[in-house]
Amino acid sequence: MTIQFYKYQGTGNDFVMIDDRDNKYTDITEQQVKHLCDRRFGIGADGLIFLRNSDDYDFEMVYYNSDGRTSTMCGNGGRCLLRFASDLGIEGENYSFMAVDGVHFGVVDDEVVSLQMVDLKDIDDLGNDVLFMNTGSPHHVVFTDSLPADDFVAVAKSIRYSDKYAEEGVNVNYVKVTGNNLEMRTYERGVEDETYSCGTGVTAAALGADFLKKTKGDRLKIKTAGGNLELSFKAQREGYTDIWLTGPAEKVFKGKVKL
Template sequence: MSLTRELIMLILIFAEYMEILFYKYQGTGNDFVMIDNRLQEFDKNNTKLVAKLCDRRFGVGADGLILLENHPELDFKMVYYNADGNESSMCGNGGRCLVAFANFLGIIKNKASFEAVDGLHHAIIENDLVKLQMQDVVSIENNKDYVYLNTGSPHHVQMENNIHDLAIKEVGSKIRYGQPYNEAGTNVNFVKQLSENTFQVRTYERGVEDETLSCGTGVTAVALAMFETGKTKSNLISLETEGGKLQVSFDKQDSIYKNVWLIGPATHVFKGTISW
């Protein structure tokens, strides 16, 4: 039996206005659209939709979008997209927020094991803080004016005395697209030492293409870079970002940084539906 013209029009109109249930989370100002995708209802190939949801004027507004999906062996799987709509490398604050989201959904209690784009992660929820174990770091490139390392995402780290007045977007974008990074690019962290084990950090994030209030893999990179270059002897480092305070702890065995933990708050902001 063929569909009538009126029914076809109704189907097309309904399809144009599908509603998406989302949750908004933030970790020290690094904010994310969270979607429970365990039923695989979200179109992961629709980069325009992801970018729209992250748009701060025409969508929900976020630094990135995260899908929580089923995993055959672990508690869940993390799929992360930058605000530009493209799937990206690991996001530390996003991972911490996803753990809080999984707790909210009742998938986990105070411990989690999940898969992200860079592999297996463990997490602990304790005293309103989410502690996320990051990957081991086996290589740190110590240059004259900056340090480069990968903490799940690539990071350029450089010291700046006048960090308060620094034009982060302008200076960060030049480094992000410049030599030696070029097309692949890098995240860029500017750092000022405040005490023996406390550092102020401002970060330009690729994919967002602007300064974000906080970056989890970024402060992790800063903590390891400061220890590697002798700026601190502490293996528990406090990082003050524009959006709040984080901590990073780690052990160094020979030249490898192991047992790396990113520690900080992760907060549910609101939930809602959006049509597209």
């Protein structure tokens, strides 16, 4: 079987994209996904995304982590999928699509792609500037005066595989706040390593900073290892709504691969 694929990246978070509107690849296996995402023997990516038809929306997003398993929402993947849809000629600058965590809306222009994230109602304050929340994916967020250096992956892995999270897994974020600017590092479950950027992690970091009153205003800038993103939101008594993740997303290359 030969597959036409496209490679996209959003602030260094990279994905294999496949146009599957004719449902050719619905029986893809965990091992095949893992192979495609392998950086030495495959194409190389943090995840794989299928764009499929939807009866009620412009398209559907089906996302796999690089470990081959279907996963929860990926914010940068959603932004890259919006760019992919636009490049495929799916009409419109404003899109709606179905993902595992519900309906998302997006806007594509020449420079950036904006994705509306799901509303957030619950944030668990674990004390000592540490929070847990689910922004489409589960995130453990640690606010710190300085980001861990060479030991970041080991520190994050010890949290991800702790008794509290070992069964279902969690993404681990360390965040430094300076004014209304955030700098962060993220370890992602499913990838089981640090990634250059994580859209749901950026969302968790920004909303967490507002929740702890470390920032002011409803628009924050976030620096990741792969580039800069922006998050805007509305703080409500019952949580956060109208959450928009904005930043670059672009095609890297396309090709064909045999499975």
